[in-house]
Amino acid sequence: MHARGNQKILELLKSKIRNIPDFPKKGIVFRDITTLLSDREGYRMTIDAFIKRYKAMDIDLIAGIEARGFLIGGAIAYELRKGLVPIRKKGKLPYKTVSHEYALEYGTDCIEVHIDAIKKGDRVLIIDDLLATGGTSLACAELVKKLGGVIVEIAFIVDLPDLGGRKKIEEAGYRYFSLVEFEGE
Amino acid sequence: MHARGNQKILELLKSKIRNIPDFPKKGIVFRDITTLLSDREGYRMTIDAFIKRYKAMDIDLIAGIEARGFLIGGAIAYELRKGLVPIRKKGKLPYKTVSHEYALEYGTDCIEVHIDAIKKGDRVLIIDDLLATGGTSLACAELVKKLGGVIVEIAFIVDLPDLGGRKKIEEAGYRYFSLVEFEGE
Numbered sequence: 001m002h003a004r005g006n007q008k009i010l011e012l013l014k015s016k017i018r019n020i021p022d023f024p025k026k027g028i029v030f031r032d033i034t035t036l037l038s039d040r041e042g043y044r045m046t047i048d049a050f051i052k053r054y055k056a057m058d059i060d061l062i063a064g065i066e067a068r069g070f071l072i073g074g075a076i077a078y079e080l081r082k083g084l085v086p087i088r089k090k091g092k093l094p095y096k097t098v099s100h101e102y103a104l105e106y107g108t109d110c111i112e113v114h115i116d117a118i119k120k121g122d123r124v125l126i127i128d129d130l131l132a133t134g135g136t137s138l139a140c141a142e143l144v145k146k147l148g149g150v151i152v153e154i155a156f157i158v159d160l161p162d163l164g165g166r167k168k169i170e171e172a173g174y175r176y177f178s179l180v181e182f183e184g185e
Numbered sequence: 186m187h188a189r190g191n192q193k194i195l196e197l198l199k200s201k202i203r204n205i206p207d208f209p210k211k212g213i214v215f216r217d218i219t220t221l222l223s224d225r226e227g228y229r230m231t232i233d234a235f236i237k238r239y240k241a242m243d244i245d246l247i248a249g250i251e252a253r254g255f256l257i258g259g260a261i262a263y264e265l266r267k268g269l270v271p272i273r274k275k276g277k278l279p280y281k282t283v284s285h286e287y288a289l290e291y292g293t294d295c296i297e298v299h300i301d302a303i304k305k306g307d308r309v310l311i312i313d314d315l316l317a318t319g320g321t322s323l324a325c326a327e328l329v330k331k332l333g334g335v336i337v338e339i340a341f342i343v344d345l346p347d348l349g350g351r352k353k354i355e356e357a358g359y360r361y362f363s364l365v366e367f368e369g370e
Contacts, residue, residue: 018280020279020280023279024279030279032279032280034270034271034278034280034299034302037259037262037268037269037270037271038246038268038269038270038299038302039268040245040262040266040267040268042268043259043262043263043267043268043269044263044266047259047263060225061223064256066252067251067252067255067271067273067277068255068271070252070253070255070256070259071249071255071258071259071269071271072259073256073259074222074228074232074255074256074257074258074259074260075259075260075262075263075264077222077225077228077260078228078229078232078260078263078264079260079263079264081225081229082225082228083222083223083224083225083227083228084222084223084228084256085219085222085223086219086222086252086253086256088252092252093219094205094208094209094215094217095203095205095217095219114219114223116220117219117223
């Protein structure tokens with residue numbers, strides 16, 4: 001679901017996200033969250049909006065998706081007193097891993113997690129900064145499932161609903177959450 | 186400086202770091218912090234050890250070094266109510282950047298930060314997971330200085346003092362801090 005509650009706060013968060021036209025290619029408006037994160041009020045309110053949603057839920061681990069998911073996953077894990085698990089690009093983790101390959105617009109990508117990072121039955125909240133087509137998020141969900149983890153929800157700061165990721169996540173049977181959305185992408 | 190105070194807690198943190206022999210190459214013992222971070226007590230105590238040191242210091246921004254610095258920088262920024270600035274590998278940040286190239290054992294590397302992420306006079310705490318030779322940390326310090334930032338300290342979970350990074354940081358005139366150290370590398 002899209003965040004409800006204090007619309008004024010969510011509008012404020014949205015206003016602190018920088019729009020960069022024609023990045024990474026012509027016709028795309030890139031939503032740059034770094035301006036939100038480097039703003040001390042913006043960062044605090046962003047994390048607090050996630051805490052508000054998740055503080056009463058049964059969660060064991062926060063899984064952050066490399067690299068921007070790491071920027072928010074840690075603060076959420078800290079405040080909720082959970083462990084933090086990095087999901088990384090292939091070849092970055094030093095111990096034994098399970099991996100999952102997934103299709104990109106051109107070619108494939110591969111993500112990994114340590115085999116002992118998630119135990120059977122662990123309840124995992126997956127965190128990333130932005131939801132576009134949903135390819136990476138769904139690959140992370142597959143990884144968590146390979147280790148027997150239960151996916152509580154997949155959560156983002158920004159959703160670009162016109163790119164179809166939300167729909168794909170829901171069709172795959174997962175719960176979805178975002179703080180703000182930009183339509184008409 | 187190396188962390189003092191509750192040695193029992195620091196020994197506990199150290200015991201939760203996984204040692205991986207011969208990674209990334211023969212003869213090197215890799216210190217894998219992911220086992221510390223995925224442990225809910227370990228993650229909480231790690232961040233709290235940084236908070237204890239920095240809560241009374243005059244700091245405006247936390248700068249996390251990609252990618253493992255992001256895993257701890259966000260939680261520190263959140264708890265201290267500061268902004269979070271990512272320092273990234275070349276080509277990853279979408280807006281205008283300043284960059285700094287530095288020497289590796291073979292070849293060079295380049296890191297970047299958004300030109301407006303740090304303002305003249307901002308007091309910046311630089312965070313990374315592990316200090317080895319100090320090359321990346323010192324490059325980050327140069328970047329922060331290029332934007333007029335003042336470096337409060339450069340802080341790590343792990344220091345490998347035998348690799349000389351600590352000495353280089355102190356010789357360059359910066360303050361250094363780590364939670365645990367592994368000698369005899």
